[in-house]
Amino acid sequence: MKAVRYYGHKDVRIINDLEKPKPSGDEVLLKIGGAGVCHSDLHIIDEGTVVGTTFTLGHENAGWVEEVGQDVKGFKKGDAVLVYGPWGCGHCKPCQHSNENYCDHQSEQAYGGGLGLNGGMADYMLVPSSRLLVPIHDLDPVIAAPLTDAALTPYSAIKRSLHKLMPDEYVVVIGVGGLGHVALQILSEMCGSTIIACDITPERLEFAKSLGAAHAINSTDKNAAEQIKKITGIKKAKVVLDFVGATSTIDLGTKIIGLDGDLTIVGLGGGKFEYNMNGLPFGVSMTNPYWGSRTELMEVIGLAIQKKIHIEIEKYNLDQALEVYDKLRQGKIKGRAVLIP
Numbered sequence: 448m449k450a451v452r453y454y455g456h457k458d459v460r461i462i463n464d465l466e467k468p469k470p471s472g473d474e475v476l477l478k479i480g481g482a483g484v485c486h487s488d489l490h491i492i493d494e495g496t497v498v499g500t501t502f503t504l505g506h507e508n509a510g511w512v513e514e515v516g517q518d519v520k521g522f523k524k525g526d527a528v529l530v531y532g533p534w535g536c537g538h539c540k541p542c543q544h545s546n547e548n549y550c551d552h553q554s555e556q557a558y559g560g561g562l563g564l565n566g567g568m569a570d571y572m573l574v575p576s577s578r579l580l581v582p583i584h585d586l587d588p589v590i591a592a593p594l595t596d597a598a599l600t601p602y603s604a605i606k607r608s609l610h611k612l613m614p615d616e617y618v619v620v621i622g623v624g625g626l627g628h629v630a631l632q633i634l635s636e637m638c639g640s641t642i643i644a645c646d647i648t649p650e651r652l653e654f655a656k657s658l659g660a661a662h663a664i665n666s667t668d669k670n671a672a673e674q675i676k677k678i679t680g681i682k683k684a685k686v687v688l689d690f691v692g693a694t695s696t697i698d699l700g701t702k703i704i705g706l707d708g709d710l711t712i713v714g715l716g717g718g719k720f721e722y723n724m725n726g727l728p729f730g731v732s733m734t735n736p737y738w739g740s741r742t743e744l745m746e747v748i749g750l751a752i753q754k755k756i757h758i759e760i761e762k763y764n765l766d767q768a769l770e771v772y773d774k775l776r777q778g779k780i781k782g783r784a785v786l787i788p
């Protein structure tokens with residue numbers, strides 16, 4: 448079968464002769480409908496963050512059950528499903544709570560398909576346990592694939608701050624790409640706060656406004672923080688969601704976050720933050736959330752089925768993977784690219 452494989456730092460190859468896996472026990476073989484192309488792949492490829500192993504890329508996966516192992520119950524051939532991405536041990540307390548994204552054993556093992564283990568940029572994908580599949584009913588797997596990360600990650604990040612996102616508060620979204628464009632829709636749907644978006648091109652700022660941002664600011668403007676504080680007034684932002692995570696965006700976040708606010712760094716842009724007692728208002732919580740839980744993925748599917756969120760999708764075939772990664776590097780993908788076998 449065809450697959451997009453990671454061989455090491457800056458070495459991705461499309462091959463045609465990978466053996467089609469055979470499921471056993473609780474394993475499930477999926478026929479892939481779509482695999483989303485996430486910026487995290489670029490961190491792996493360009494920074495070589497995974498070493499010493501070769502695997503199929505793609506951690507945002509959806510498709511149809513093709514074949515089940517002898518112990519699988521509740522799934523049959525043809526069922527449309529999403530693959531929950533962060534694969535935990537399945538037994539520790541966080542995993543029992545469905546928070547496999549915070550599995551106690553995360554530091555001991557490769558933690559998901561496309562992230563050290565074989566993912567979904569291929570004709571078929573072997574999922575190690577039926578526990579990791581979530582039915583999507585009538586949703587199309589091609590369109591639904593990015594729900595597993597581009598929607599789940601912002602959903603989980605927003606949910607932890609939801610009690611602070613009242614109608615008289617301000618929330619700032621930095622980076623209106625794959626994750627950020629869904630974050631804006633989730634915020635519009637789930638809270639009454641005024642939404643301010645930041646990105647670096649006029650096109651992205653217009654895109655943000657079309658998705659519910661009341662204001663859109665170019666974060667490369669020297670006075671971006673001042674422009675935002677002019678909107679919020681003295682209270683500043685209650686929540687900042689940074690989907691870039693560069694030093695410059697973290698720095699912007701520290702300037703615009705208000706007292707008792709949440710400064711949430713989702714992006715893995717390698718930014719640095721130096722704690723300074725007087726550099727942050729009192730009561731600020733800084734956090735770096737990772738992905739979301741299995742049950743939160745079910746909630747995200749609920750939002751998609753009700754058409755309360757939609758992912759802006761660009762469709763490509765597997766042979767175009769390298770070209771798509773280049774486009775993503777250059778900031779030329781609007782919303783999310785999905786590879787279709």
Ligand code: NAD
Binds near residue numbers: 484485488645715778
């Ligand atoms: P993307 O490339 O689709 O979008 C990034 C967006 O940020 C683009 O619109 C780009 O124009 C904008 N941007 C770049 N520099 C900026 C700046 N200085 N100020 C404002 N905007 C800027 O990326 P994505 O797939 O949405 O991923 C975003 C980040 O989140 C990546 O670092 C990715 O690795 C990370 N991520 C983290 C998790 C997690 O669980 N923590 C999960 C998925 C992705």
Ligand code: ZN
Binds near residue numbers: 485486487488506597
């Ligand atoms: Zn991702």
